[in-house]
Amino acid sequence: MAQKIDKVYQDAVTSGLLPGVSVFAGDRDGNILYSKSLGKASLKEGREDLPFTASTISAIASMSKLMTSVAVLQCVEDGTLDLDADVKPLLPEIGKHGVITGFDDDKNSAILSPNTVGTTAITLRMLLSHTSGHEYDWFSPLLAKWRASRNEQPWTGPTVEHKSVLPLVFPPGTGFAYGAGHDWAGKAVEVATRMSLEEFMRARIWTPLGVEEDASFYPKTKEGMKHRMADLSTLNEKGEPPAVDANFDILFGGTDCLGGAGVFCSAQAYYTFLSAVLRRDPRLLTQESYTELFRPQLDEKCEQALNDYLVLDDAHAHLLGCRIPESIRKTWCFAGLVAKEGQEGRFAKGTTFWGGVPSCQWFIDHETGICGAAVCQILPPMHPGVIALHEELQRGVFGMVEGKYPRSL
Template identity: 70%
Template sequence: MAQKINKLYEDAVASGLLPGVSVIAGDKDGNVLYSKSLGKASLKDSRDDAFTPSTVCALASMSKLMTSVAVLQCVEQGKLDLDQDVRPMLPEMGKYGIITAFDDDRNEATFKPDATPITLRMLLSHTSGHEYDWFNPLLGKWRASRGEVPWSGPTVEHKSALPLVFPPGTDFAYGAGHDWASKVVEVATGTNLEAFMQTHIWTPLGIQDDVSFYPKTKPTMRDRMADISTLSEQGEPPAVDAPTFDILFGGTDCLGGGGVFASAEAYYAFISAVFRRDPKLLTPASYDELFRPQLNEAAEQAFNDYFARSPMHTQFLALGIPHTVRKTWSFAGMVCLDAQEGRFKKGTTFWAGVPSVKWFMDHEAGICGTALCQILPPMHPAVIALHEEFQRGVYEMVESK
């Protein structure tokens, strides 16, 4: 089975679909079951270094799991409460109210005031009313009417001080809840998220030299960073270097929803620790909260409907998992309430990120894994399909024993 996974990724690198990739999977005892790194860290003419388990990659939305852990650590420390209203801590958040329509002739939006409490529970479960502006046509028009580019600028406020798209707590939309939650952590602790995670997550796991929001400022990481590459506009290989693409779109804050950089071995050490419920990070009760589905019946239905809202929603969020598999959301990520034959058992947790990176935790089968590469277009279906075969291969290894 390992040889089969090897060949899939070898063929992908040979075809130019992937410049480089690093994948690691292991079991509940911390044993590595499969690990493979292939290709190059960059397609720049000036570089020829291999893509290895220590190559540093942008994690994009795989950062969200780390932020959820940090929030729960603050709850354990008594500095935060999951159900407190955090609006007073973040005056910019939700200040526009709820966007209800956009008048194209007048080039202006209409809003409805809203002062509903917004809690950390809502922020971490995407029920706060926030949606990424590049996902929502109304928000896109509102941005354009102001001469602004979606999700751009240095701070969380620049990127995510947006009109809400529904009253908090009533629906599901994928958005910047974790970025706002990271600001709550910073206000509550008096330190930035980099320093907090360094102390409470990265150093306890021994990965402090391999993960950061600011890898270019760290001599131990700077020279190991992979460069982003892109396929053609049609998503066809061969990949070429993407020199002008900024994964942070000008961001300088610690963006808890998408700003972490790490090597595959460091990120695997993190997800393996979370998967094994390592007491270095959280208490048993906090792990229960991390993995527990958070959506009520209406929000869960909205989440399942969300995948089919547009081809982009399907590509960015579904991870190749059929619509027939019922899904919900936990603070850790997406939870599949049904099994998928030959791939995972029910209760498996997933998430992923823009440069076609992904992780999974199959609690019942006892396996977890991550796949890191740095390729555009975002969440490219052919690359996500490769990562699916990686997961299937590891699943088969365990199930055939």
């Protein structure tokens, strides 16, 4: 199995599809079942000799969301946050534009329902479940028009407020859309604790796990990290190799700690975190909080909205679908996307997935007792050919241990 996984990634590096990658997978007993680092960390002139290793610092983008969900639940345990309280007192700018229902092209003006948002409070539960009504403006044609009408660019600016004070695309709690809920949730952690999200995660997640020198929102300011940073690369307009240097700012000018997209860390550090979550390590959360982390959060209406959203078009399927067959029903938990059924030879029922823009991906298969993370730095986002490689990782590791663990937690 390991040799087959080796070949999949080695062929991708040889072909130029991937400049470099670092991969880890392990089991519930804490054993590392597979690890491999290949290729280069950069194609930038003058840095081409930098190898991609397990300690290479990479942008993990939306793989940050799982860390932020853990941070929020730590605050809930502390009594400083409440999953079901209105977040408006903590985040006064949130939802202030109301709900966008259309756009008048003749007037170059959005059609907004300013009072609709007042009927239902936005809660942390909604923010962590993508049911708050927020959608990324780069993902929504309506919000793109709203931005353009204000002479603004999507998802730019230094702060969460610059990027994410947007009209909602539906009243809170009534649908599903992928957006900046975790950025807002991270901001709530900061307000409630009077610490930056960097400080909080360092104290409560990274240091307890021994990865504090390998994770940060601000790696360029860290002497021990900045020289280990990978650079983003990109394939051509058709998504074909060979990759070239991208010269791309993944944060689009962001300087806040962006809980939904802003962590940089090594593959080994992320796997250490992921493995702790699989094993329900008490250094991070209580057992009750782990149950909440992985509990499906969507009611029937929102679950249907999620499944419709995932097949809305090719972009939604590629960016969000994790190559899970359309026939498998999905739901959402605070950790990520949940497959309600298994896929033969790949994962069991209830497996949780998510990824990040540079075609990174993680999975936790609770029933089979395994988890894994693949970290690379390649655009375009969630490239189907690269996500297919990560599927082969999942299949390979699943085959190593299928049947070893009882199918229950």
